Amino acid sequence: MDQDTCEIFCYDEAKVNRLKKQLWDDSTEYMAKIFKALADDTRAKIAYSLCLEEELCVCDVANVIGTTVANVSHHLRLLKNLGLAKYRKSGKLVFYSLDDEHVKQLILLAMEHGSEGKHAEAAHDE
Numbered sequence: 001m002d003q004d005t006c007e008i009f010c011y012d013e014a015k016v017n018r019l020k021k022q023l024w025d026d027s028t029e030y031m032a033k034i035f036k037a038l039a040d041d042t043r044a045k046i047a048y049s050l051c052l053e054e055e056l057c058v059c060d061v062a063n064v065i066g067t068t069v070a071n072v073s074h075h076l077r078l079l080k081n082l083g084l085a086k087y088r089k090s091g092k093l094v095f096y097s098l099d100d101e102h103v104k105q106l107i108l109l110a111m112e113h114g115s116e117g118k119h120a121e122a123a124h125d126e
Helices: 013-023 026-038 041-052 058-065 069-081 101-125
Strands: 085-090 093-098
Touching (some): 026 041, 041 093, 069 093
16 A cells, blocks of 8 residues: 655655744745735735726725725735735825735736646546
8 A cells, every 4th residue: 555654764864854933934924914914805806806907095905806996995904915916096086006016927827727727628538
């Protein structure tokens, strides 16, 4: 019977120790928060909309994704607090955009990967 567990306690101790140091710093915790924020479908739609347009008013985002301004404001605030989005006010209007190019690339890569996976799944089903 095949086992998917390793019978050796530690094969390459130097690699293990090096990786342990890199995995337990604050950057992995922040990375997890980013992915958790984007794992919500509403926030993913908002973030993707902001990838496609440089800047959007909160009310326009609500219309694009088909929800209320209050709901969009809540999700945009969370994205802003995580450093994924930024805003500017113009009178009573609030305009949001992605915080930087890294965030945009992350979202676009995820969308591309998801699209490739969907096409591969469809081809497999045929």
